[in-house]
Amino acid sequence: LKVKVNGVTITRPYSIASTPKDALQGRYELTIKKEEHGFLTNYIWENWDVGTRVESSGPEGFFYYEPLRDTKNIVGIAGGSGITPFRSIANSIIDGSIDAMLTVLYGSSDEEDIIFYDEFQALEKENPDRIKFVHVLSCDVVSLEGCEKGFITSELIEKYCDVKNSSFFICGPQVMYNFIEKELARFDLPNKRIRREAFGEVKDVLALPGYPQDLAEQTFKITVHVGNLSKEIPANASESVLIALERANFAPPAKCRSGECGFCRSRLVSGTLFISPISDWRRSADKKFNYFHPCSSYPTSDLEIVIPRTL
Numbered sequence: 475l476k477v478k479v480n481g482v483t484i485t486r487p488y489s490i491a492s493t494p495k496d497a498l499q500g501r502y503e504l505t506i507k508k509e510e511h512g513f514l515t516n517y518i519w520e521n522w523d524v525g526t527r528v529e530s531s532g533p534e535g536f537f538y539y540e541p542l543r544d545t546k547n548i549v550g551i552a553g554g555s556g557i558t559p560f561r562s563i564a565n566s567i568i569d570g571s572i573d574a575m576l577t578v579l580y581g582s583s584d585e586e587d588i589i590f591y592d593e594f595q596a597l598e599k600e601n602p603d604r605i606k607f608v609h610v611l612s613c614d615v616v617s618l619e620g621c622e623k624g625f626i627t628s629e630l631i632e633k634y635c636d637v638k639n640s641s642f643f644i645c646g647p648q649v650m651y652n653f654i655e656k657e658l659a660r661f662d663l664p665n666k667r668i669r670r671e672a673f674g675e676v677k678d679v680l681a682l683p684g685y686p687q688d689l690a691e692q693t694f695k696i697t698v699h700v701g702n703l704s705k706e707i708p709a710n711a712s713e714s715v716l717i718a719l720e721r722a723n724f725a726p727p728a729k730c731r732s733g734e735c736g737f738c739r740s741r742l743v744s745g746t747l748f749i750s751p752i753s754d755w756r757r758s759a760d761k762k763f764n765y766f767h768p769c770s771s772y773p774t775s776d777l778e779i780v781i782p783r784t785l
Contacts, residue, residue, distance in 0.1 A: 475504075476529040479517050484720055485728045486514045489558035489645070489671070490533060493566045502530070505558040505589065534729050537643065537671040539563060539572050544641035545667070550578035551626055551654055553646025557589050559671060560645070564597055564605050577606045577635055579626045581650065584613040608634055626650075628657040637661050645671035648752070675731045676750050679712055679772055685748055686711075689774055697778040698724055699743075709777070715740075715747070715768035719781065726768065726781040733770030738782075741765050745777035 476485050492503035508519045522528075537559055539548060550560040557580055566572040582588045594607045609621045610630065616623045622630060631637060642663070644654055651670065658668060676682065680690055689711045696709045696718060709718035716738060719725040728738040733753030742764040753770035760766075768781070 475514075476531075477514060477517070479514065482720060482723050483725065484514050485725075485731070487534070487730050487732075489555070489562075491558045491561045493562050493569060494571060495566070495569050497533075505555055505561075507555040507589075531729055534735060535671070536734075537645065537669055539566075539574060539641075541573070543666055544574070544669075545639055546574045547636055547640040548574050548576045549631070549635045549640045549642045550576060551581075551631075551642060551644045551646070551650075552578060553581045553650040554587065555589060556644075556646030556650070556671065558645070560643075561590055561593070563643075564594070567604055568597065568601055575604050577608070577640075579608050579610055579630065579634065581610045581612065581626050581646070584611055585618050606634070626654060626657070628660045631657065637663075641667050641669070643669045643671075648677060651752070675714055675716075675769060676753060679714075679748070679750065682750055682752070684751060685772075686774055694745075694773040695776045696773065697776075698722075699778075699780045700724070700726075701783055709773045711773055713772070715766075715771050715773060715777070715779070718773070719768060724781075726783075728769055731769040733767045736767060738768045739765055740768055740779050740781040743778040743780060745773065745779075746775045747777070748772045748774050 475488060476483060488504045488506055490502060491505045492501060496503065506515055506518055509515050548563065550563065552560055560576070560578050563572065564576055567574060567576055588609060598605050598607055609618065610626050611618065611621050611623055612625060642658060644651060679685055680687065692711045694709050694711060696707050696715065698705050698707060698719065705722065705724055707718055707722040707724060709715060716725060716728055716731070726738045726740060729735045730737070733750065734755045739760070747766060749766060750770045756765065756767065
């Protein structure tokens with residue numbers, strides 16, 4: 475979504491909860507979870523109403539079922555609002571767009587955090603041979619019938635899934651990715667069997683391995699060139715270059731905000747960056763010639779950069 479807030483244009487990616495067939499009927503559904511410290515999510519919740527005009531890109535990314543690549547057993551591993559794309563996949567199976575079976579292991583902290591619970595129960599009841607949802611709650615007391623308690627471990631995955639004949643789709647917070655990837659590593663699956671949603675910017679760059687903690691509180695200067703224009707802007711070391719550019723109303727086009735799509739691809743003229751190791755999707759040639767993705771890069775010195783023109 476592309477939204478103007480207090481004169482500043484902000485872009486954020488959100489997962490689509492509806493199906494491709496819904497889109498043919500002129501309808502997209504997004505799941506936008508209000509976050510305590512969220513900037514755009516809070517603005518949307520507080521300011522949008524029926525009739526609000528919304529500017530959006532088309533669907534982007536690689537988190538979709540591909541019959542030439544994926545098996546007919548889909549295993550979804552979701553956490554929090556990361557359940558959203560599996561609603562789309564489940565309904566696509568039911569409407570005949572996808573010929574596959576879906577098992578979703580859905581991790582939540584407690585019952586109150588579960589999204590689409592009643593809808594998923596109904597889908598599974600009506601389609602028991604094709605759809606299964608397993609709720610995994612990490613709270614101390616679990617009263618919801620049929621739930622698993624704890625976390626989504628390799629043992630739990632084996633309990634509900636035919637691991638060797640399944641394709642895995644993972645969508646959730648970064649801490650879940652880190653945990654699940656270690657659990658799946660025990661199965662020695664080929665890379666093509668594991669898909670991971672690009673889920674926006676890193677929430678806490680200070681928690682990433684290799685981040686220079688001594689610079690976290692510093693502010694640097696970025697000299698930005700776009701076309702024939704140049705501008706100097708401040709940038710916090712703990713925030714991405716893209717956020718600094720957006721705050722100065724000088725941002726390049728951006729979509730995924732996770733280093734994957736390359737839409738914000740820019741060139742580093744001078745200075746140094748910390749690039750998120752989990753979000754570095756650059757080509758080897760881009761690394762060689764100092765191209766970087768502002769959405770997943772953090773200043774560790776004063777910078778001079780060249781950014782593409784805003785669309």
